[in-house]
Amino acid sequence: MGKIKKMKAIIVGGSIAGVSCAHSLTLAGWDVLVLEKSSEPPARSPTGAGLGLDPQARTIIKSWLPHPHLLDETTLPLSIDQNQGTDSEKKVTRVLTRDESFDFRAAYWSDIHGLLFNALDPTMFLWGHKFLSFTMSQDESTVKVETLVMETQETIEIHGDLLVAADGCLSSIRKTFLPNLKLRYSGYCAWRGVFDFSGDENSETVSGIKREYPDLGKCVYFDLARDTHSVFYELSNKKLNWIWYVNQPEPELKSNSVTLKVSQEMINKMHQEADTIWIPELARLMKETKEPFLNVIYDCDPLERIFWGNVVLVGDAAHPTTPHGLRSTNMSVLDAEVLGKCLGECGPENLNLGLEEYQRIRLRVVSEQVLYARCLGRIKQGLDRDGVGLEQKHMPFFSGAPLV
Ligand SMILES: Cc1cc2nc3c(=O)[nH]c(=O)nc-3n(C[C@H](O)[C@H](O)[C@H](O)COP(=O)(O)OP(=O)(O)OC[C@H]3O[C@@H](n4cnc5c(N)ncnc54)[C@H](O)[C@@H]3O)c2cc1C
Structure with a gap:
């Protein structure tokens, strides 16, 4: 008597947006099931690289963790945002902008994912389950999801x-509503790498890089050369994270991923170009980084809506963005928080109202941020002359986005 049925959310995608929603919806009183096509939690393999967390996302993540101090322990401060010009001929740099009131922290992707995932009940997750399709009931009150169990190749139905949809920038759920939507190729790809110097702190490479980048450990460096730029900062556990954006025609994506398979020949060519563009210390670090990878950089014109009936988009599925505003993880965390708060406050009987509130609050923020990041990337890659300031602090809603 009087027992109210708990509402059930099916989340597709167990990356940052998916695990964040698992937290916020559980807190809002929902039963949660996460379907993820990868066969196991990514924290067990050294996936990903670095990301920057803003103060608002950090506060939200801490509120989800049973041991909030772990977030500070696994991240390093980024209290300085510095843009510097590189003269590729003379191989010297000069400071263009320096903001010493930056308040981000540098994190390793798999550390953040691990912190969030480990704070959840693991039975909520179905690993190795690939979402195939869904059908909404006519009154849009329930949804039936078909998923492929990768190990057995059997197809099962789940009701919620x-x-x-936390299935990333190439979201197949988004495609069912917007079949003609095409992502916009930015005009460049990004080489990325993490240089691990644990046990090797006194090597020439590390002492050279610390001499040229004396604020490593508290600064995000943007090096701007002609028609190209790189990003460089330290991560905890003696790791250095770098990203180098290279203008080029759009490569063909052979799989459903924006990370390209790279050949030794492509890596050799990247090493040669690093020597011609960057100061020797940075080029050397890039050349000594094991297993660099290549991301194709896309974004998307802001969507007009991010929910249909009882299907809602979050994270990169809702707003594919270029990475220049250090935003995508922060946006995913905020999407999750706002979604949870809106559904919690409106109650299960007013699901549609809760989703409308989520869309109203988030769409304006993410749309402005995506377009700003696009401008920033185009300026730094020499594709546009001007439009926005180089410093991160000019990002719309930099000092905080509305929550509810
Ligand atoms: C392994 C990995 C490493 C990353 N490393 C970094 C990093 O170092 N720095 C950084 O800034 N960003 C990184 N990112 C991207 C970053 O997580 C996102 O840009 C951002 O946080 C938004 O996250 P998201 O959850 O919306 O999308 P994504 O992180 O792209 O996650 C989408 C998830 O959905 C799953 N998925 C997609 N289709 C299906 C399907 N049909 N069925 C089931 N599951 C599906 C994918 O396997 C993936 O786990 C990484 C993403 C991944 C997946």
Whole structure:
């Protein structure tokens, strides 16, 4: 008597947006099931690289963790945002802008994912389950999801009250509503790498880089050369994270991923170009980094809506963005928080109202941020002359976005 049925959310995608929604929806009183096609939690393999967390996302993440101090322990401060010009001929740099009131922290992707995932009940997750399709009931109150169990190749049906698309920038759930939407190629790809110097702190490479980048450990460096730029900062556990954006025609994506398979020949060519563009210390670090990888950089014109009936988009599925505003993880965390708060406050009987509130609050913020990051990338890659300031602090809603 009087027992209210708990609403059930099916979340597709167990990356940052998916695990964040698992936290916020559980807190809002929902049952949660996460379907993820990868066969196991990524924290067990050294996936990903670095990302920057803003103060608002950090506060939210801490509120989800049973041991909030772990977030500070696994991240390093980024209290300085510095843009510097590189003269590729003379191989010297000069400071263009320096903001010493920056308040980000540098994190390793798999550390953040691990912190968030480990704070959840693991039975909520179905690993090795690939989402195939869904059908909404006519009154849009329930949803039936078909998923492929990768190990057995059998297809199973799962029923829920809400479908959360956290399936990344190439979202197949988004495609069912917007079949003609094409991502916009930015004009460049990004070489990325993490240089691990644990046990090797006194090597010439490390002492050279610390001499040229004396604020490593508290600064995010943007090096701007002609028609190209790189980003460089330290991560905890003696790791250095770098990203180098290279203008080029759009490569063909052979799989459903924006990370390209790279050949030794492509890596050799990247090493040669690093020597011609960057100061020797940075080029050397890039050349000594094991297994660099290449991301194709896309974004998307802001969507007009991010929910249909009882299906809602979050994270990169809702707003594919270029990475220049250090935003995508922060946006995913905020999407999750706002979604949880809106659904919690409106109650299960007003799901549609809760989703409308989520869309109203988030769409304006993420749309402005995506377009700003696009401008910043185009300026730094020499594709546009001007439009926005180089410093991160000019990002719309930099000092905080509305929550509810
Ligand atoms: C392994 C990995 C490493 C990353 N490393 C970094 C990093 O170092 N720095 C950084 O800034 N960003 C990184 N990112 C991207 C970053 O997580 C996102 O840009 C941002 O946080 C938004 O996250 P998201 O969850 O919306 O999307 P994504 O992180 O792209 O996650 C989408 C998830 O959905 C799953 N998925 C997609 N289709 C299906 C399907 N049909 N069925 C089931 N599951 C599906 C994918 O396997 C993936 O786990 C990484 C992403 C991944 C997946």
